Amino acid sequence: METKLTVREQVLDHAITLMMLRGYNGFSYRDLSELVGVKTSSIHYYFPSKDDLVLEAVNQYSGEVMRALQAVDPALPANEKLTKYTRMFGKTLGNGDQICLCGMLAADIGTLPETVREAVQAFFRANESWLAKVLAQGVEEGTLVARGKPESAARTLFAALQGSVLASRLFHTKARLEDVEAMWKAVP
Amino acid sequence: METKLTVREQVLDHAITLMMLRGYNGFSYRDLSELVGVKTSSIHYYFPSKDDLVLEAVNQYSGEVMRALQAVDPALPANEKLTKYTRMFGKTLGNGDQICLCGMLAADIGTLPETVREAVQAFFRANESWLAKVLAQGVEEGTLVARGKPESAARTLFAALQGSVLASRLFHTKARLEDVEAMWKAVP
């Protein structure tokens, strides 16, 4: 039951993928034009400026990730929640050549407008607060280990995961992502 | 006793700074031309292609960081070594708008030649192996806490630091770097 995607949806999807591959300054309307099969002027019809495009891309991406987080069964033990979360990061790697869109845009932030910064910040905060709850649960259960406040532990964990996808792609291996996961799991 | 910098040295220094600010695809020969005060064609004289320029930039940057690591007194307790190391990362932040050159290039790797990938990989490995020794020492002394093998703990720590400079810049705060440091230090 695959629904046909509108041109607008196709553009947005390809824009997200291209940015995860090459960053904001590493792709052009022309790239999108060739991928979708419409002229660049048609893309400007939907997204007047590149800033508009990247902002909508972040919002779509964020929405997808948020939905995935809400889909995680709350009844699960915390270590299994973390496993699912790490697996999500593994999926963003794709064929080993992509990183998290918001990690990428955080790197590109020096060339992006304030509106995008705020959207990326919101993504970071949402992920960190979700992880903070999981860590708090895990400590109570004894399935995870975290030192200090769950909030600062969560910021560290999220940073480690962002850094690890970067390294995983750099070295063509998923092992670095697994290193991080293991570091927060209690040994039985 | 400030030595006059050659044009070549000035170009390289500015190229490093610009990439730490805006990434590989976020600066041009024209930017360098204006900063140094020579025409772009003169820059091509020293660095025929942008790929040549970025490769030399990484090598210079790596050399500087390696020298800084070697300058850390080996007799120091491990927690103090880690403090010095984190402070180095804090310095790269500059006015809060720069990140580690090799973290940035890891994000841009999809648009860079294989030679640069190898140079960035070498930078990662050197830092991780230095950190692994510090962690091993710290565990033995009881000044640091690390679980599992020092090598995988070091990869996680390095990833967390890279991720934290990214977040520090994104949120205009150095607090996130300190979160990471605290997470590996033993509480007395």
Place this chain on the structure above:
DNA sequence: GTCTATAAACGGATAGAC
């Protein structure tokens, strides 16, 4: 070594026909 001049492609963006 540094310059002028220029090439040739690419960048985001717009006007107006259909």
Place this chain on the structure above:
DNA sequence: GTCTATCCGTTTATAGAC
């Protein structure tokens, strides 16, 4: 909505004079 046509600045890079 999509196209053709076009604008105009930018970008990397080279040739050749000084």
